[in-house]
Amino acid sequence: MTTLQSAPRATTTGPSPARGRGRRSTRWLPTVVLLLGAAYCLVPVLWVLTAATKSPGELFTTVPFRPGTGFLDNLRGLFSYGGGEFGRWALNSALYAGAGSLLSTAMSAAAGYGLAKFAFRGRRVLLVALFGGVLMPGITLAVPQYLLLSAVGLAGTYWSVLLPLLVNPFGIYLCWVFASSSVPDETLEAARLDGAGELRTFWAISVPMMLPGLVTVLLLQFIGIWNNFLLPFIMLSDQGRYPLTLGLYTLLARGSGESALYSLAVTGAAVSVVPLVALMLVLQRFWRVDLLSGGVKG
């Protein structure tokens, strides 16, 4: 398999081949450019983390990046706002992204496996449709999706946000690539000769083999759903069902009337960034983007 992520090769310790020329001296220009890039990416995060500690008065009057005195008050204000709406939004986001990405990955894995390992009529048509799905942003379909869902009485429910995001053409495409490359036909034949049913073969043999790829699909889909805005914006009217993104937007939109809400929006943004960033740092080891670029090439 191609796990290169775990091998930090290009560091200062890497042996440099032939041609002396200051063998072990650091290259400063690339280092500085990379650090500038890192600073560009970190500045907004640092700003929101420090701004979240400022009281509503301090937010507009004190120097940026200097911690203020209102952090605990802000937190209290945030979690008690509207009868605990913020906590609810966070739970909703976790539900949409958690359940959605799990179900979606299961569906993608089965479909990718079916496309890669079985010959059946209509397979080619499916692949063409799938490819169209990858290239056409589903979000341009949000309005017709809303109209169809409201025709069957589902608009405004949890389902209306969960269901349209379950099918993920790019995820299916990736799973098809993973199944083709990591599950040998011989292994499947051996399992069948041993009398294992198709479902059991899939679950007990193929899924473990595809697992690193599946984790990647899962993470991509989790972040995709967590970050989604337009779909819940169109589908939902009851604030109790909002995900975090939509809730924060609502806070900000109301804030243009009363600026105390700006403070809440800033604190809410800080609080919602922390768990995702922590999650990403922890999961970085399992995050196999190399499989993604392998997917394009393969």
Next chain:
Amino acid sequence: MSDAAPSPPSAVLGEHGTGGPLRARTAPSSRRPSGGHGRRGGGGRSLAGYGFVAPAVVFFVAFFVLPVLYAIYLSLRGARLTGGGALGIRRETWVGLANYRDALTDPQLLASLGRMLAIGVIAVPVTLGAALLFALLLDVPRVRAVRFSRTAIFLPYAVPGVVASLLWGFLYLPRTSPFGFTGIGFLDEPALFGSVANIAVWSGVGFNMIVLFTALQSVPREVYEAARIDGCGEWQIALRIKIPLVVPALALTGLFSLIGALQIYGEPQTLRPLTSSISSTWVPLMKVYRDAFTTDDIGGAAATSVVLALGSLLLSLLVLKAAQRRTRSSS
């Protein structure tokens, strides 16, 4: 050739023949699933195939195919006065291509397409250029703080677009901005285009960098060492060897950046409360939303959706074609 569909991405691929087990094995097997074995199993085996793809097919039909067909249907209908005179009744009828004609000649839609274009023209090349630059720098030997920089630049990917827009919105807002000293009106046109594009760049550069970096890492090291022995500097290696090798990955990242730019919505919508420069039809999807839910012109909204979806599809195919040609000529 058994299927035409997957060939664009797989043809962008492994014509360099460099390493990558995925590459080597996938291409052939993706064209030819274990059909030979499968046939021995007879009808039962292909039935199992249907079983595995069935859930995805059901959802794909329900949430992709049906909405597309429904949007086309709606786009051909509209409310018209029938009966004539003061006694006319508003009624839904077939209006043919009138909605499309209205959409394509609507100055508001054209203006919103122009803004989307302006943002895309800034955001897509800058995202790709910066991602490529960082990926190449990470791959240069004897650079320090690689792990820290890589993680920091990837970090914004985990920040939802709405939250990113909110963060940058406050950094742009004169009352809270640390960049106030520059005197730039970040939230007024024309700087606004750059400001919105910047949010897209900030969110996208890390992910693209990682895709390109991993593509670079799958190139066998000996290629570079041979070049170094021949006296090539790191810049020459980057320009002559590394960049041509990551063209396929660059096509993928370009494609996703482009699709991302076409569906720009959350960023301007989130910035709206902070500035009066963003109208309710500032980008095309905002106009679709307004037509459908505020002005109740479902037919117009559907026609605009269809135009946007078709436009995305065409543009994506063009990018893939171009990348394919590029890959062929460079190998």
